[in-house]
Amino acid sequence: MKYCLLFTVLFWFSFDTKAQDTIRLIPNAPDTIQLKTYADRYNPRKALLYAAVLPGLGQVYNKKYWKLPLVYGGIGVTGYAIRFYQQGYSKYRAELFEILQTGANLSPSGFTETQLRTLIDRYRRERDFMIIIMGGVYILQMIDAHVDAHLKEFDLNPQLKLSVRPVAEQSLLTGRTAGIGLFLIF
Numbered sequence: 001m002k003y004c005l006l007f008t009v010l011f012w013f014s015f016d017t018k019a020q021d022t023i024r025l026i027p028n029a030p031d032t033i034q035l036k037t038y039a040d041r042y043n044p045r046k047a048l049l050y051a052a053v054l055p056g057l058g059q060v061y062n063k064k065y066w067k068l069p070l071v072y073g074g075i076g077v078t079g080y081a082i083r084f085y086q087q088g089y090s091k092y093r094a095e096l097f098e099i100l101q102t103g104a105n106l107s108p109s110g111f112t113e114t115q116l117r118t119l120i121d122r123y124r125r126e127r128d129f130m131i132i133i134m135g136g137v138y139i140l141q142m143i144d145a146h147v148d149a150h151l152k153e154f155d156l157n158p159q160l161k162l163s164v165r166p167v168a169e170q171s172l173l174t175g176r177t178a179g180i181g182l183f184l185i186f
Contacts, residue, residue, distance in 0.1 A: 016046060020178050039111065039156040041152075042061070042152040042153075043149065044063060044146050044147075044149040045062075045146075046061065046149075047062055047145040047146055047148070047149035048142055048145060048146040048149075050084050050139055050145065051142040051144075051145035051146070055071050055072070055075060055138060055141050056068045056071040056141065058141065058144075058145025058146070058148075058149075059071060059141070059144070059145055059148070060143065061149070062148045062149055062152070064148060067141075067144065071137070071141045074137040074140075074141075075134060075137055075138070077131050078130050078134040078137060079134065081126075081130040081133075082127055082130045082131060082134065085123050085124075085126045085127035085130060085181045086123075088119070088123040089120060089123035089124050089127060092107075092109075092111075092116050092119045092120050092123065093120050094145070095107035095109060095111070096113065096116040096117065096120060097109060099113055099116065100113070101157055111186070132138055159186065160184075160185070161184075161185040162183070162184050162185075163182075163183045163185070164180060164181070164182055164183075165181055165183060166178065166180060166181070167179050167180065167181035
C-alpha cells in the first residue's frame with residue numbers, strides 16, 4: 001500500500017503544472033525521496049567484464065561462490081582433454097613421419113600408414129572439438145554472470161508457494177487413480 005501511494009505521488013509530481021499561465025509549480029528537491037535499489041550494487045556490465053577478464057570472477061562479483069567449481073571444473077576437464085588429444089596427435093604424427101622416412105611397414109606402436117593417418121585425423125578432430133567446447137564453457141560462464149547480475153533485482157512474491165501433495169481421483173473412464181501433484185499458489 002505504501003509503495004502504491006509513493007508511486008502515485010511521484011507520478012503526479014513528475015509533471016509540470018501551471019496555474020493561470022504565469023506560475024509554474026516544481027516540486028522542491030528536499031521533499032523528494034530517493035529510493036536505493038539493490039540492483040545498483042550489481043552492475044551486469046561489470047559482471048560481464050569481470051567474467052571476460054578472468055573466468056569465474058563474474059560469479060565472485062555476484063557472490064555466487066558455489067559456481068566457481070563448475071566454471072573451473074569445466075575449463076579444467078576440457079583443458080585436460082585438449083592436452084590428451086594433442087599428445088596423441090603429436091605421437092602418431094611423429095610415427096607417421098618416421099614410417100615415411102624409413103619406408104618401414106609398421107610403426108613402433110604396430111600401426112600401418114593408413115591406420116596412423118586415421119588416428120591422426122581422429123585425434124586432431126577431437127582436439128579441435130574440445131577447443132570449441134572450452135570456448136563454449138568460457139562464453140557460458142560470461143552469460144551466466146551477466147544474467148545473474150540482472151536477476152539480483154528480481155523479487156519473488158512471498159505469497160507464492162509450490163507444494164507437493166498426494167492426489168487421488170475417481171473417474172468413470174479411468175477408475176480410481178493415485179499420484180503426486182504439484183500445486184502452485186499465487
